[in-house]
Amino acid sequence: MQIVQHDARFASADQISPADLAEIAAAGFRSVICNRPDGEGGPTQPASAEIRAAAEQLGLQFAWLPVTPGKIGPNEIAQFTQLLADLPAPVLAYCRTGNRATNLWQFAQASAAAHPVAEPVAPAVTATPACDWNADEKAWDVVVIGGGLAGICVTSSLLRRQPNLRIAIVEPNDHHDYQPAWTLVGGGAFDVKKTRRPMASVIPRGATWIRAAAERVEPHANLVRLTNGESVAYRQLIVAPGLRLAWERIAGLQETLGKNNVTSNYRYDLAPYTFELVQRMQGGTALFTQPGMPIKCAGAPQKAMYLACDHWMKRGVLSKIKVEFDLAGAVLFGVPTFVPPLMEYVKRYDAKLEFNANLVAIDGPARKATFEVKDADGNVTRVEKRFDMIHVVPPQVPPDFIRDSELADAAGWCEVDHATLQHPRWPNVFSLGDVSSTPNAKTGAAARKQAVIVAENVLAARANQPLRYRYDGYGSCPLTVEKGKVVLAEFGYGGKLLPTFPLDPTRPRRLMWFLKASVLPRFYWSGMLKGREWFTGAAHE
The missing domain is CATH 3.50.50.60 (FAD/NAD(P)-binding domain)
Known part of the structure; x- marks a missing residue:
């Protein structure tokens, strides 16, 4: 159990157990709110009735207001506000990670002005000097969450179109990996050291690297809260943190x-x-x-x-x-x-x-x-x-800070229109790469094509113009069936074949092995990450 104190009257926490309630009462809390639906976490999740019984035995007030991730609406906010008014303080609200409880509390506050917002600051490390920005402005033009292929590609594409954009990339890692080659490493066909470079070396010129992890997104306030306690304000947000490998x-x-x-x-x-x-x-x-x-x-x-x-x-x-x-x-x-x-x-x-x-x-x-x-x-x-x-x-699952946010769909992925890659409820938010809800293959080739769509549509949204570019679900999976031969599977939504080359795509070829093992790694570092958009075939109406 991890309790986060927000003010003298309210705190949030991740999932609690009946055994935690004695500690909660001893800490001075008088009320507990459960914001997690029963059964969400499977049989290991304590039922709300079990928590209620244990709380009431200790003299704690208990309320159950279940909220589905990403589905916080006016009714839930109103009910939560009323609970805060009715229940004796201090109040502790909990859910799976604490994010939903926190979001509800923030919604209940008087206005977004109540949130302290950190102005854009120079990053700890940048690939090049950060572009100029007006210190009086509190919001970046664009904030990109994620320094993987999707985040770097879309940033490069935006800056090639509008070099004066003030863009911040939120990314905690000090290195960038070319993950598609790890299969070759496991097959003895590639040197693993050639798959990793310093993050600072791939940050696009003109972008600022904020070396921190995103902890929570508050689209109602146009804020990204970071794990270091700071906040980043945005006019447009691009969500591209990838997914999480759930080894546990x-x-x-x-x-x-x-x-x-x-x-x-x-x-x-x-x-x-x-x-x-x-x-x-x-x-x-x-x-x-x-x-x-x-x-x-x-x-x-x-x-x-x-x-x-x-x-x-x-x-x-x-x-x-x-x-x-x-x-x-x-x-x-x-x-x-x-x-x-x-x-x-x-x-x-x-x-x-x-x-x-x-x-x-x-x-x-x-x-x-x-x-x-x-x-x-x-x-x-x-x-x-x-x-x-x-x-x-x-x-493999969505990152927790997306799964428990207002951006999530029912499965926890960042919800987007499958064609425009724009969020259906927050029009200044776009998403691409593995975290997005698009039903395509989660591959680097998909992210590269999506980057062009998002770049064009973000700029159109900024100019209050129609979103003309459409993503067709393209993804590519070079299937290495033996050392020296690859079946290059390229397809879009619904399994529609979208081959780049005028060849039988089902035939294993040495040419495709050469493409996979020799051409693409070089193109990745010197082309994709630099915003080279060859063969992207971005379509628009």
Whole structure:
């Protein structure tokens, strides 16, 4: 339990338990408000009735005002305001992370003027001197949350169109990673050191880097609150923080990652360990897993398997290794056109496919993995499997500060119009990349195309003009089926094929391997991040 005191009468907290209430009462609180719907967190979440009973035994007043993330409306605000007036203070309100309770309290305040706003400040580190800004202005023209591919690309595209824009990039990390190459690292085909550069080296010229993490977005006040206690005001907001790898959702995984033959290409420090395990493998069972969608680069889990199998085949040990691919979903790949060529490689490597099998726990020292397996009738049973090597892909979720904000859709992703990438309720907010609610493949190629759409539409919105540019759902997944050959899957909304080259897209090609392993890494650093928009094909009405 973490309590945040906002003023003498109100504090917020993350999920509390009945055992916490004695401490809450001892701290002087007289009332508790629950803003979390029952059952939101599954069977481990204490029910509101259980908290109420424990609170009342200690003489605390209790109120339940459940609010769905991203769905705070006038009725909820009015009810919360009335509760603050009726309940004896001090009041503690809680939800899953404390964000919803905090947002409700802020809405209940008299006006946005009650919030202290930090003026734009020079960043701790910038790639180039920050562009000039008027110290009397409290708001940046554009604030971009996220310094990954999506955030850097859209910033570069905006500044190429309007170099005088005052843009701040909110990003806590001191490095920038070229993540698409980590699959190649795990297959022994790329140097991991070439996938990471200092963040300061990729910040676009003319943009300011605010080296801090976003903690909360308050679109009603045009504010981004940071973990360092400061706030950043904006006129336009672009949300591009990516998604969060939820390693903790697989019991025992975090304790055993990087040892006990447990690895994952989804982390910089672990991808080299993947290839180390592949090289050491002489026989036994190799498991490869894929969680439920959405995940970044939906083909990456099976690409790890293909590259490992190709290595074992060339070494002559594949026949001694039992290869199994456990998918939480019911299909090998979401675009049916590409399933037949992929199945040819599944057969070639004699890999076993286990559908509707979701990894839920792992015991590294005992070399045991536990899966929840769903049958045709929807019944779920737990199945334990031994392994000599396992490549794990973690569940992937929206960042908490988005999931619990007014920007979120019902699933917690940043809600946008699927064509314009504009938020439907907050017209000065746009989103792109892995965090957005668009139903496309979460890939770098998608973010690159989205960056052009967002740049054009943000500038149109600033000029009070119609949003003319439209995103067609384009995404690209270079499926490395063997070392030296790639099936380049390019598609848009609804699985519509959108090939860049006039070639059969289902055929594995050495040309596409050259593109994946040699051309794209160079283009990433020197082209994409610099705002080069070749082959983006941005469409407008």
